[in-house]
Amino acid sequence: MSEEQRTEEQRTEDLGFARVDLDRARRTGDPEVVYGAGKTPEQVVAILRTLHERHPDRAVLATRLSEEAMAYVASALPEAEVHAVARSATLGPLPEPRGTVAVLSAGTSDAPVAAEAALSVRVHGAGVDLVQDVGVAGLHRLLAVRDRLEDADCLIVVAGMEGALPSVVGGLTGVPLVAVPTSVGYGASFGGLSALLGMLNSCAPGVTVVNIDNGYGAGVFAARVARAAGPRR
Amino acid sequence: MSEEQRTEEQRTEDLGFARVDLDRARRTGDPEVVYGAGKTPEQVVAILRTLHERHPDRAVLATRLSEEAMAYVASALPEAEVHAVARSATLGPLPEPRGTVAVLSAGTSDAPVAAEAALSVRVHGAGVDLVQDVGVAGLHRLLAVRDRLEDADCLIVVAGMEGALPSVVGGLTGVPLVAVPTSVGYGASFGGLSALLGMLNSCAPGVTVVNIDNGYGAGVFAARVARAAGPRR
């Protein structure tokens, strides 16, 4: 057995149905995360437990949980916290927040994705300011929270349908902005394609985009930016 | 020869390369229009001349003209008016305007489509208020012209890239709004598809859409709405 293979064994733990990466934090500074889609409630709980045992001092996050998985986590891991809107669960203490990410959502149907983004930010070490229902068809709501945008170190802007909110927000402020298209819509929204294309073609410079409904990825990214930000400009 | 065939002959004139419909105004109340794309300068002039001779009392419109066609129209038909930005020409007196259409465009690159729309409105019998460069990434410009939106009987909103302007405008006013996506953009704008999908999925209710770059179609529609509008509400 080579040196490389030996190290590999210490880095991962094989649960039979998954090889769990126990070493990610060292490489990227991030916590462990379980992507719950397509996993049984039992598998979710097993991975959460394994990761928590190795690193009891920091939070583990499970996302994309089914109703059944959330219920089973709640009963099998009483110390876990289930976040219903975000369809997620955490186990272990959340880190002390450094910096702030403002999470904006365009409509009520975008709430689950915004909640997943906000929770991911927290688990990855930054603070959150959640601003909901500020769609572009009602500009007054958005203009009323303008100060909160400027106070953030990074913005996450969540919208479905035409995905226009990042362009408007990006014109109001120079804070780094990550746009999250959602699959909210019907017909020619084509499962979020419309919002995705809208955000990629934003006329506001400096807008970056993640996959449709990927609140988690936006949260990881924004937390990294916020954590690294120095004292406010 | 049947009765129907005889009537058909009076309604149209065969120029060899095109059968010109001389009777459209009676059916729809609209002027005659020449779609210039794919036609030689000589063909454009021939059709303009034929239509003008039949109805010298009202304007004929030619759109989508090449540089060559515009130059040839200017020299061969000195009484014609060439509209360079709109890539169009008119021959014959414009009708008296009834009602007003406000034409908004998001960026300078959208100017040709906005100009085609504005000219089409005028030729089809309504007045125009042209408002340029009011993109969503600079909201203050748009908010500064809010009164002019309310004064119009119909709005045409022209935008490329993410096509977000109609959503913002549609949230500010209840005036009927026709959105025109343009092919302005690159990469994932896919020749205007991004703006088209954005407008079709607008979160502002009551936004209707025409084909990419179809300023003419929007102008025809909006003029019909404005002409029929009663005194301001």
Next chain:
Amino acid sequence: MSEEQRTEEQRTEDLGFARVDLDRARRTGDPEVVYGAGKTPEQVVAILRTLHERHPDRAVLATRLSEEAMAYVASALPEAEVHAVARSATLGPLPEPRGTVAVLSAGTSDAPVAAEAALSVRVHGAGVDLVQDVGVAGLHRLLAVRDRLEDADCLIVVAGMEGALPSVVGGLTGVPLVAVPTSVGYGASFGGLSALLGMLNSCAPGVTVVNIDNGYGAGVFAARVARAAGPRR
């Protein structure tokens, strides 16, 4: 708390799962509307009730209701009217109709979208003339109702599959025409894409288009046009 924030509070009411906009009519002249898709029957009823209490003198509309939601609305809000074909419900008195919108549909499968469009027109203050089953493969039916087209202030033309009806109707009349593609079809209709593209590329000038199955949006737009129309030309 800033002045802007205080005003915002009066304009909206937070129900926990949604922030309800109580002020839309003032901005756009339109009634309040609940988009029922993805909402529980209880949520639909709660929003309908809240909006109705604020404005008991005018109708509130709920669209895209499931069978369960329609049943629950009927039992929980006996004074509401449930419109089964349109999968919608209204609460409060409908406004006095001003102007007329003719709603045409191509086939029997398009009936729900046509019904949603017709109801939306009524709730937004115009009268309706509903003309069903006038597909292009049976032209005699369409030609038989030609007079009714001319009597309308605006047309809504609903069709699935190849979406050809707006082109034929648009060649018969100059009344403003809003086309609604439906998801009726299979195979290469790609969920309504075929009808949508057909309508966007209509050879009849002055045809505008809304999203697939968006009877509501077409109704809002057409009612605005019809309400503003002066006495018939």
Next chain:
Amino acid sequence: MSEEQRTEEQRTEDLGFARVDLDRARRTGDPEVVYGAGKTPEQVVAILRTLHERHPDRAVLATRLSEEAMAYVASALPEAEVHAVARSATLGPLPEPRGTVAVLSAGTSDAPVAAEAALSVRVHGAGVDLVQDVGVAGLHRLLAVRDRLEDADCLIVVAGMEGALPSVVGGLTGVPLVAVPTSVGYGASFGGLSALLGMLNSCAPGVTVVNIDNGYGAGVFAARVARAAGPRR
């Protein structure tokens, strides 16, 4: 050398840049055809000449010719006939027509494809009745030629943009109908995709479709149908 290989040599002739199939008529009853796109004028002439020498008693067809190829064919093969609108050339006597194909086109821009279809019909042994400019936005022209549709053994219906003409024609008659979408259009016509989808989703039963701009394929098919048709029903 095997028996099979020997036979193969007699069936084809190798011109260096192409192996010409000299035996197709025996297998399918069709004449030889040169697809001119991507071939040099010299190659087109060489293939035409080779095929004509083997079968001087029947026509050879060359389609999709560039301006240069048409000019070179005219000068190098004086006995050839160049069909400018169809961008094609024929060499050798056309066959006696059996049966009739009516070729309808929707707009003047569709003329080249309609002409290619009509010429292909003739070369493949049927007669042609060409009916141009009968688009659906001007139904009176189409209704005026209704008798000619019924007199045909097969119909070819050529249209671009929304491609609605086959649906209307297919509702008027039970004659077998081949639809040809063209690339005429812009924006959301996506190079003929819009017309193609429209025709594939036609609500008129019994409409079949060929590739975009494929007048030749439609002509081959329709001629086969017309040639086999018995005396009129």
Next chain:
Amino acid sequence: MSEEQRTEEQRTEDLGFARVDLDRARRTGDPEVVYGAGKTPEQVVAILRTLHERHPDRAVLATRLSEEAMAYVASALPEAEVHAVARSATLGPLPEPRGTVAVLSAGTSDAPVAAEAALSVRVHGAGVDLVQDVGVAGLHRLLAVRDRLEDADCLIVVAGMEGALPSVVGGLTGVPLVAVPTSVGYGASFGGLSALLGMLNSCAPGVTVVNIDNGYGAGVFAARVARAAGPRR
């Protein structure tokens, strides 16, 4: 009430949920057909009964029936014939066959579409020769039935996945060929798009195509061709 409107009433019968066209045979020579998708078993039976009562001397066809609809038709209309593979039912005597259509299918999964095509051919008045499981990956099966292809007046070729069968068959014979792509496949078959594009781009001339899974449309078309064919060439 106008003359046109009166005639319209005699031509159709309103069942509440559908306006039944009682006059189609006169216009196109075809029987009445009920498209069963999206209709309740009760609606299917009601339309079948109505159409049969008006024209008891000829067959009515119902396609795209659910298991429930087929069972209900069998019990409510004992004189109807249910065709399980074709997911269809007929009521009334089938017409005397004129001419022959050979229906070929590539794989066993294509059987339902091939059966729908074959039944539609019979109902529309031609005879059928059904040849199953002759996919291109086993050429010997296809070559073994070559004579039957030549004996037909029209071919229907049904295939999913890559849709290659029509190209191979079209190279073997000059009999008119209608290709039917099916939604059989997975992954990059995109619901039949792969087979559809393959057939539209066939290198064999004279192949026409219908919508994905549209056995009915192919059957209508092919029967028309076969019925009109004169004695064999």
Next chain:
Amino acid sequence: MSEEQRTEEQRTEDLGFARVDLDRARRTGDPEVVYGAGKTPEQVVAILRTLHERHPDRAVLATRLSEEAMAYVASALPEAEVHAVARSATLGPLPEPRGTVAVLSAGTSDAPVAAEAALSVRVHGAGVDLVQDVGVAGLHRLLAVRDRLEDADCLIVVAGMEGALPSVVGGLTGVPLVAVPTSVGYGASFGGLSALLGMLNSCAPGVTVVNIDNGYGAGVFAARVARAAGPRR
């Protein structure tokens, strides 16, 4: 003239062909930028000159310049600096760099987009470390520069074809990463769509994406992140 309109006039300057926004830096902290695509060399120079006169103390950037525009800028504005690989020009002093952005590119064909990104970073106030030709098919090159990744405050990763580089880099480090798909490729790269989709679906968490070939947008975003970053962790 309202207060709002007066302010608007001071914020912008109308050049006839463009209304130049003179106030952007105040709103977003960013310099002025001219998007050169579709503009004549004369227009590019005029806008550069206008913006430079208002703010001579800071750089103005022009991107997407044609060969002609670069030559004309060089001759008409001798104090401008033309960046040939980046197809861009700058006028005025570059800001003092704060923080560092590492710009990685996968292949030599991606160089222009990487250069545009790097220049945009510099103009927007951060320093650049440019690392070229580190494609995933030659991992040793990438692993050799691993330290430079960790030293950056933000990464820009530029790749065409399959766009796999961001996933590999994102697995090596937790530095915020902006991915730029390029249109480098052919066939099924569909103008950069392949790379775009690859990046949006990256299995490495925390990857954000901009439009195809949008080096400028990535540069703006990354510079904002780097400028705000505190002393290295």
Next chain:
Amino acid sequence: MSEEQRTEEQRTEDLGFARVDLDRARRTGDPEVVYGAGKTPEQVVAILRTLHERHPDRAVLATRLSEEAMAYVASALPEAEVHAVARSATLGPLPEPRGTVAVLSAGTSDAPVAAEAALSVRVHGAGVDLVQDVGVAGLHRLLAVRDRLEDADCLIVVAGMEGALPSVVGGLTGVPLVAVPTSVGYGASFGGLSALLGMLNSCAPGVTVVNIDNGYGAGVFAARVARAAGPRR
């Protein structure tokens, strides 16, 4: 009955719902395979039994089995082996392995496709080395197994999402590599399209690709390559 038809009868056996090809091994050297999707458990068992009876000395493979089909196979054919992860079953002795195929998968969700590929390799006569969970975001795992790649005669690389693994592996070794995109992913993965395009555009030369989730096809191909490979280079 012709000679050809007689032979055909011996080559196939008609089960009513399928014509089973008993002769494939002779033509291609491959075993018989049942594609289970869309077949009832009873049909799967019937075909397995028929094929096994004809060739009891070699394995028959059934893929894409539902849970029900796997259970029914297990009970009805006790001598069959059910492979749960691969959703497959085999009946009859596996062949002696010649050569080795290494099957790599990127993530745990790709396991079913990798298992189907591995089993198909075995059934088609080659040996398998299965290497799971070596995604590109954790390069150390992949580098640790580099020797095993070089020891194989052919590689199968299975990945979903962005499908980057084949590019990285293809840069490490010159062993022939077949890439299998999976439908693992969400949003802009579009059912595996993202991984498919990524693999087709791989910057590593010599990567070939099969359909999305087509582990079977990759296995057949790789086994053929491995079986033919001579002693290691």
Next chain:
Amino acid sequence: MSEEQRTEEQRTEDLGFARVDLDRARRTGDPEVVYGAGKTPEQVVAILRTLHERHPDRAVLATRLSEEAMAYVASALPEAEVHAVARSATLGPLPEPRGTVAVLSAGTSDAPVAAEAALSVRVHGAGVDLVQDVGVAGLHRLLAVRDRLEDADCLIVVAGMEGALPSVVGGLTGVPLVAVPTSVGYGASFGGLSALLGMLNSCAPGVTVVNIDNGYGAGVFAARVARAAGPRR
């Protein structure tokens, strides 16, 4: 300077416009290749020369050359061999062939891609048997070369339009088969997408696919397979 960086310098040579990989053969056993698209004739010659100087004993390949580049290579590097049909050039001695790859093409327009594939096979160390013009619409040509298929160690099958040839060939033989879709076609071939999808969905098992027009990639792969093949089975 680290050890890794020092090694890197020896492995590559920086030409200013490209960093040339001098070490690829050691890693993958393949020769050096220059992808000529987008490179100037001077750049092509410079890279060819550099690579040849390092490894004068083996061939360097340049593909996708413009007419200008081929002419410049011929004059600047007289010892190079220019392959006009393959749009490629080689410099240095070709390796001794081991094993045989049969390259089949469907039509004359596919010749350039087939030639690129064949040349790539030779440069990568295997022998070639080129079989042209064996499209599926003329099966007799293909059946006549059946023996040559069986004699090969790997097949490359090149086809545009519907891309059906690999399915037919794959049904005739069990030799490993790499399919190359070409961009030959028009309309709904969508630049080769039709052929690509057809090949990915092939009903013949064991067909693998490369990018559209990627003769080079297929050649690399097939040569690897053929070189490794032992004595014929």
